[in-house]
Amino acid sequence: MSKVLVFTDYGGPEHQELIEREVPEPGPGEIVIQVMAAGVNPADAKMRQGLFGTKRTLPSPMGLEASGIVTAVGEGVEAFAVGNEVLGSPAKGQGTFAEHAVLNAATTVAKPEEISFVDAAAIPVAGTAAYDVTHQVELEPGQSLLILGADGGVGLMAAQIGTVHQYRVIGVASASKRELVESTGATFVESGDGAADRVREVAPEGVDLVVDLVGGQALRDIAPVAKDTKNVITTADPATAEELGGAGVKRTQEALEKITGVIQYGLVDPNVGQRFSLADAQEAMAAVEGGHTAGKVVIEP
Ligand SMILES: NC(=O)c1ccc[n+]([C@@H]2O[C@H](COP(=O)([O-])OP(=O)(O)OC[C@H]3O[C@@H](n4cnc5c(N)ncnc54)[C@H](OP(=O)(O)O)[C@@H]3O)[C@@H](O)[C@H]2O)c1
Structure with a gap:
């Protein structure tokens, strides 16, 4: 049995x-x-x-x-x-x-x-989601990637992928997770009321890509920091992202092999x-x- x-x-x-x-x-x-x-x-x-x-x-x-x-x-x-x-x-x-x-x-x-x-x-769900959501819009090194919900299963891997690509990663999460989020190489911004204003303090020009792992009102509040709302990609709430001009994550078959390799070589924990x-x-x-x-x-x- x-x-x-x-x-x-x-x-x-x-x-x-x-x-x-x-x-x-x-x-x-x-x-x-x-x-x-x-x-x-x-x-x-x-x-x-x-x-x-x-x-x-x-x-x-x-x-x-x-x-x-x-x-x-x-x-x-x-x-x-x-x-x-x-x-x-x-x-x-x-x-x-x-x-x-x-x-x-x-x-x-x-x-x-x-x-x-x-x-x-x-790896099979969270790892592949982190891979897909950070590759749907390709950034150049030095460009900014904001992750809403940076302290969760998908978020911590997405933040590390961003750091590997030499993006400027901003991780939004609750105050008790500051050290955890910073351990990925991201700049920490506290979630909750006023989060968008706090993001603007560290990125006055706006961000190149918003990766949303939370959805709902938190996504609505943070989305305006995107320079271009079509670069708002979500795993959590495609309906709201689309309403704002962004998109839901498109899942790929290649993600499983790719993120397994990235983790194997110790680039992402x-x-x-x-x-x-x-x-x-x-x-x-x-x-x-x-x-x-x-x-x-x-x-x-
Ligand atoms: N489409 C797909 O294929 C796919 C695959 C994987 C995951 N997903 C979805 O992606 C989402 C994230 O998954 P996950 O596994 O990373 O979930 P998770 O481990 O629960 O992480 C979500 C994180 O978001 C934080 N959070 C909650 N409310 C927040 C807010 N208002 N502002 C900022 N951060 C907030 C939470 O912690 P704190 O509030 O304490 O900061 C939590 O750590 C879920 O909706 C999941 O269903 C979709």
Whole structure:
């Protein structure tokens, strides 16, 4: 038998449950892994709430990214063999907050030795999002990149990517995260009322690219600091960004290989801030759902 966190109905965290099931079998194009670590994302709660649709078969396994060791390989999969160390995303309808998870082989890559399982678990969703959102508009070295929500799972990696590219990075986050944000090479600006004015104090000419990881009113308040509002790119709130003249992040297939390489060479640290056991997976979900974590939250079965 094998444990997995599921949601039994769409709605709040009261629908989450840690259950036991048979060890799953891989279908065509799939692999099964013994999960070593799984990253927790705001999307896990959004999925449970039904914000991505309500068509999943219930109970539905939770978790959208993981690292682990291959234990079974499905028909047609040639890239992986039993015993390989990998990182990737679950197959359709599957989840990674589990002792064993079914991954889609097409969205899985080999885990480089230099990356720990815990760090690797932050790559398939948060790492690739950080890569895509910082590459959709290409800046030149010396140009300015503002990140709203710079202290979260995506934000800390996005800020480091900006520093690697020699952009002038400005990270907006709450006061208690100043040191964490500054550790990426970014200039820290405190979030909340008056944030746009504080950004103008450090960038009076405005910024070349706004990367939004928060959305809503915070995005509306900060967007005017962009020199050109078409350079407002969001992972969190495409509707508001588009209304303001910007865009939602376009996800790419190449991001997984690219950001894995960048992390392998030590240029970006996934900044895992909190680790939970699978037995405490609901606490891990609550930490991320609270919306104010520092870095990435990871579950280790
Ligand atoms: N489209 C995609 O493929 C994709 C992929 C990954 C993530 N996302 C989305 O991107 C967003 C960020 O993801 P994440 O994993 O980085 O989330 P996260 O780890 O929860 O980080 C969000 C950060 O924003 C900060 N924040 C909250 N309110 C703020 C405000 N008003 N002003 C400035 N900062 C504020 C929070 O901390 P403090 O308030 O304490 O500073 C928190 O650290 C989520 O909406 C997620 O669903 C989308």
